[in-house]
Amino acid sequence: MSDTFYGSDFAALEAFDPDIAGVLTAELGRIRGGLQLIASENLSSPEVLTALGSTLSNKYAEGYPGRRYYGGCAEVDVAENLAIERCKALFGADHANVQPHSGASANQAVYGAFLKPGETILAMSLPHGGHLTHGTKVSFSGKWFDAVHYGVDKDTEDVDYDEVERLAKEHRPKVILAGGSAIPRQIDFARFRAIADEVGAVFWVDAAHFIGLVAGKAIPSPVPHADVVSFTTHKVLRGPRSGAIVCREEHRAAIDKAVFPMMQGGPQMHTIAAKAVNFKECATPEYAAYTEQVVTNARALAAALGEKGIRPTTGGTDTHLSLHDLQGVGVTGVDAEARSDAAGITLNKNAIPFDPQKPNIASGIRVGTPCVTTQGMGEEQMQRIGELIARAVVDGDADPEHAVSREVRAGVTELVEAFPAYPRPA
Numbered sequence: 001m002s003d004t005f006y007g008s009d010f011a012a013l014e015a016f017d018p019d020i021a022g023v024l025t026a027e028l029g030r031i032r033g034g035l036q037l038i039a040s041e042n043l044s045s046p047e048v049l050t051a052l053g054s055t056l057s058n059k060y061a062e063g064y065p066g067r068r069y070y071g072g073c074a075e076v077d078v079a080e081n082l083a084i085e086r087c088k089a090l091f092g093a094d095h096a097n098v099q100p101h102s103g104a105s106a107n108q109a110v111y112g113a114f115l116k117p118g119e120t121i122l123a124m125s126l127p128h129g130g131h132l133t134h135g136t137k138v139s140f141s142g143k144w145f146d147a148v149h150y151g152v153d154k155d156t157e158d159v160d161y162d163e164v165e166r167l168a169k170e171h172r173p174k175v176i177l178a179g180g181s182a183i184p185r186q187i188d189f190a191r192f193r194a195i196a197d198e199v200g201a202v203f204w205v206d207a208a209h210f211i212g213l214v215a216g217k218a219i220p221s222p223v224p225h226a227d228v229v230s231f232t233t234h235k236v237l238r239g240p241r242s243g244a245i246v247c248r249e250e251h252r253a254a255i256d257k258a259v260f261p262m263m264q265g266g267p268q269m270h271t272i273a274a275k276a277v278n279f280k281e282c283a284t285p286e287y288a289a290y291t292e293q294v295v296t297n298a299r300a301l302a303a304a305l306g307e308k309g310i311r312p313t314t315g316g317t318d319t320h321l322s323l324h325d326l327q328g329v330g331v332t333g334v335d336a337e338a339r340s341d342a343a344g345i346t347l348n349k350n351a352i353p354f355d356p357q358k359p360n361i362a363s364g365i366r367v368g369t370p371c372v373t374t375q376g377m378g379e380e381q382m383q384r385i386g387e388l389i390a391r392a393v394v395d396g397d398a399d400p401e402h403a404v405s406r407e408v409r410a411g412v413t414e415l416v417e418a419f420p421a422y423p424r425p426a
């Protein structure tokens, strides 16, 4: 029998704190009982969760392996070195920093490494698919830096590369940033690199959303093109909730100093160990096949919703997510989210490009396939999920007891019983 002090002694937690044990049980029940279609979520493995719930959480280890400000770091050094080496190998990167606590922390460090307050960054606008940390006024990034934003082309609804080039020449930004949280299409990294070179800018890719697809080789990598790539580890990648950065050798010192001591203190060694486990998982053929299926499923789901009049922006997707315009069915994003939720389908309202609604209402929804693909679902199930979403969104109600909510929930139950999340031991 394994020693419970490695972590994860649920019986002991249940005995001591039934309130929190109850939350853990209820959340697992929620995950198992419904369809999880938030594009930025996934179901990490029991091995990753075990490393996360371990005694490595106790250790202070400010600094880097072999150069710590605390004693007793020999074991955690092994974990961090493994995480670094596995991350570099996975992405073919010169250097990896695995200490960022999250995607926002990783991004903060990139700002710290390359920009001084007041300097200019060119990034995708949030309403067109960017991210809060890409220079929005409510974030440190927009308060402390001069952010210029590009958007998508009105016809293609994909990144407007001509606008990127025009704005780059006009504003001569220190950094050009590609990536965001609602971009369904493959980003043309070579085009961005060429524009950055033309104006002497650093080229940064925030790959948080799609880095898992890169790890599995389902889509092309930004690493050969970019100076620096930041990402989270919990989306398609399927690791712990955290962040990381890979960069070219010439930027190693700047990135490492910006993560620690500029932006962060002690690294979370339990999370770093969990990242090491995850990077090992991502190097397997099973993971590569998973990422192919994530994209195949996303295309199938986007098409299924499109058939029901819930139009995918850009006409579809190349990645794990699709963004849908609800204006054709006369429903707002906020209502679609609530109706889906009432029927056991978790997704999020999302602004679409040129959205006439405020962001907290929105005209769109964003759906992603990382979780349902982890559960083993394929294209046939995506067709069914598309039908269920459309029924809930178009005909349903935010009341879970409404007849349509009940009907859709029955369909959801059939699917999740056939393809369970975290299947119970036989």
Ligand code: DSN
Residues within 6 Å of the ligand: 039, 040, 103, 131, 181
């Ligand atoms: N909040 C994440 C997402 O859902 O895309 C990005 O940080």
